[in-house]
Amino acid sequence: MSYHPEQPGSRPMPPNYSQASGPQQHYAPQSQQYSQPQTHSGQTNYEGQPGYGSQRAYGAQPNYGGQPGYGAQPGYGMPQMHNPAMFDSRSLPEQAYGPGSEQFWMAHEPDRTTALWTHLGSLIFGFMPLIMFLVKKDESPFVREHSRQGLNAMITNTIVTFGALFVFGFVGFILALVTFGIGIIVMYAALIVPLVYCVFYIIAAVAANKGEGYKFPLTINFVK
Template sequence: MSYHPEQPGSRPMPPNYSQASGSQQPYASQGQQYSQPQTHSGQPGSGGQSGYGSQRAYGAQPGYSAQPGYGMPQMHNPAMFDSRSLPEQAYGPGSEQFWMAHEPDRTTAMWTHLGSLIFGFMPLIMFLVKKDESPFVREHSRQGLNAMITNTIVTFGAFIVFGFVGFILALVTFGIGFVVMYAAFIVPLVYCIFYIIAAVAANKGEGYNFPLTIDFVK
């Protein structure tokens, strides 16, 4: 057994525990890790999801009224209303579920059509006044305005045609054939019926598409 004397000025070193116990971190750094609160949002693998309180509420989802076929699309600005995008279920019986019009709008649309029987320009006034306030009133007044323009043009043309025919027949029949000219009044009478039907539909909250009418105003 050999003896190795220590060199002068040297002293024994403490055991190397770091090599024997592995690559352990000091207790101070471990305490920092355990002291950090672990939440659901900070766990690995959770994808950084926020807590249940930050999930979007069901009330923030768009309502069924914004889906096509279930109701009137929600519009923040009624002035952006475009009648050309309306579906077929916006007119006729059962369309009140599409419009969901309030009672004041129904009354206004009804008197728009009834006023056309007394004041022919009533749809024009209501269209200019209400077109940016209520889509329901706008569509009814637009339909009534197009019917008014079409009625005026067709009635004027009918008086010219039947007046000419009546004048020719009057020459042959010694004035009796002149009564044919009154056949031109059939045109405004037909549109009067359309106005009444439209007023009834407006009172029910339904949309009405005037027949025999040209869409001059979109």
């Protein structure tokens, strides 16, 4: 080891420990070993735990916010097709009538045939809608609605026809006295009413054959 004498007036230099401590490299890994447990003091494992920190299972609760199973409830808004005894025609929407309503009813072939002959039978036997309504009202909603519409048309047709016969009969009788019997032709104008409803029955029969609902015009809704 060489000796260097200190110069006068110069400051003493600190000893060089880097060379002396150079071989002690086995202490460096120990510093890493001691630095790793310090992560527990910062609690990084607890802050990143999704089960306790974010609590998505309890905080968000998506099943209770939307509640799609209880909000829509399509089974109560539409008629009870699977339970005809609970069928209520007053809850029927406008989509239940007219072209395209076969998707609403989804009527089977026997129900279509029964509703078809209900309207055609009304042309010959006027009480056919009443009979079919009493027999099928608790079995088929499609037949029930068609027979109900036909029954209301039958009642309205009967009332209006008798009223027209009374009015036109009275007017025709007066005109017959004045015109020497020619005015009696006015009485036949009362037959226009049943002819108009016969056309309605035929249209309803065609709609029933297609599986569509039909709402009779110029008809009072007596039976609901």
